[in-house]
Amino acid sequence: xxxxxxxxxxxxxxxxxxxxxxxxxxxxxxxxxxxxxxxxxxxxxxxxxxxxxxxxxxxxxxxxxxxxxxxxxxxxxxxxxxxxxxxxxxxxxxxxx
Amino acid sequence: xxxxxxxxxxxxxxxxxxxxxxxxxxxxxxxxxxxxxxxxxxxxxxxxxxxxxxxxxxxxxxxxxxxxxxxxxxxxxxxxxxxxxxxxxxxxxxxxx
Numbered sequence: 701x702x703x704x705x706x707x708x709x710x711x712x713x714x715x716x717x718x719x720x721x722x723x724x725x726x727x728x729x730x731x732x733x734x735x736x737x738x739x740x741x742x743x744x745x746x747x748x749x750x751x752x753x754x755x756x757x758x759x760x761x762x763x764x765x766x767x768x769x770x771x772x773x774x775x776x777x778x779x780x781x782x783x784x785x786x787x788x789x790x791x792x793x794x795x796x797x
Numbered sequence: 798x799x800x801x802x803x804x805x806x807x808x809x810x811x812x813x814x815x816x817x818x819x820x821x822x823x824x825x826x827x828x829x830x831x832x833x834x835x836x837x838x839x840x841x842x843x844x845x846x847x848x849x850x851x852x853x854x855x856x857x858x859x860x861x862x863x864x865x866x867x868x869x870x871x872x873x874x875x876x877x878x879x880x881x882x883x884x885x886x887x888x889x890x891x892x893x894x
Contacts, residue, residue, distance in 0.1 A: 702842065703837065703852070703854065705802060705804060705852045705854060707802060707804055707888050707889070707890055709888075740800065740892075740894040742892035742893055742894065743892060744890040744891060744892055745799065745860070745890075745891045745892055745893060747860065747863075747864075747891050748889065748891070751888075751889055751890045751891070752888050752889065752890040753890075754890070754892075755800070755802045755890040755891075755892045757800065757802060757854055757894075763842070763844065766844075767844075789888075791804050791806075791848075791849050791886075791888055792804070792845065792848055792849065793804055793841040793842075793848045793849040793850075793851070793852040794841060794842045794844050794845070794848070794852075795837075795839035795840060795841055795842055795851075795852045796839055796842060797837040797839065797854075
């Protein structure tokens with residue numbers, strides 16, 4: 701199984717309303733894109749200074765399923781509209797679990 | 798449930814043998830520290846340029862269980878010996894799932 705992990709840090713342009721809209725758009729990905737066996741995205745709990753603002757973990761049956769998700773037009777549209785304009789940093793990894 | 802997510806990027810000092818030793822030390826944390834209901838750490842699969850080198854995702858029943866893990870002396874020793882000296886970047890988040 702391939703696990704996809706992303707940590708987002710938002711820019712100062714991303715006020716709470718904007719972050720909420722982005723989170724809602726990301727949470728629609730399982731329905732609108734699919735292909736994952738599990739998916740959870742949410743805001744950092746605020747337990748540590750210096751953390752990223754939002755975490756996303758999604759599991760896929762294999763690399764091809766992840767690739768279909770990653771390259772899906774709806775996914776790319778969500779990234780372009782709701783993620784990229786508000787990013788300070790995005791760091792990701794995919795690993796076998 | 799609280800999910801703890803960490804993405805590590807290693808410095809140039811961390812050759813493959815060093816990364817392997819660090820990974821092995823991290824993989825002993827469930828046995829040596831415990832408190833989590835799931836734990837998976839592994840090297841990035843190399844599917845995308847610019848990814849972090851190692852991903853760790855661990856689930857805890859609640860914030861207190863995570864805090865006991867985070868502050869456990871064995872955990873802190875593993876970080877001091879096997880992680881911090883070889884880090885270029887570490888970014889983390891904890892979120893409710």
